[in-house]
Amino acid sequence: DTTVKQNPRYKLARVGKPVNLICSQTMNHDTMYWYQKKPNQAPKLLLFYYDKILNREADTFEKFQSSRPNNSFCSLYIGSAGLEYSAMYLCASSRGQISNERLFFGHGTKLSVL
């Protein structure tokens, strides 16, 4: 099974409210990633977990939190959603923490902030 699952598929949030997105994988991959994708833009890496170690990108450090309670699950948390958070959020996983490993993606969660 090479499936990465994301829930929910669509999420509507109000400005200022928190948002929690969930991702799971059953491939026993060491690394799980969260990307943000807006129309006509490149997927932007927000953060990744290698095992239990969280790495957050410098320019989004304060905007997103994450937790990984076990190898299979990873969440993305937005404490106070703003209009600029409207995007597709893609979760991915890979073996190891080296950049020559392919990524396996979920279908994504489309977040709309109103």
Next chain:
Amino acid sequence: QQKVQQSPESLIVPEGGMASLNCTSSDRNVDYFWWYRQHSGKSPKMLMSIFSNGEKEEGRFTVHLNKASLHTSLHIRDSQPSDSALYLCAAGANYGNEKITFGAGTKLTIKP
């Protein structure tokens, strides 16, 4: 910060024709390139990878890499309507804190 530039942004090719997509990285530390394909409403899936200079062929798909210019290209011969998708180029560099950077993609449409 590394940038990955893809061209063209969109491409229309007649069925049976050749589609050529381009990708260049701005980071001289890049060692690995991938091409991912995302059909509408689906998750991106890796199509091909290339890590060494030269050419790699898998069926109707051929990928080239020139490490000196940090340029890779994907060529699809005998294009089929099912090849219509967003093609994302990704590059990986070893910084010690390794990560993979994506381009914005080329939207390919194959016209029957």
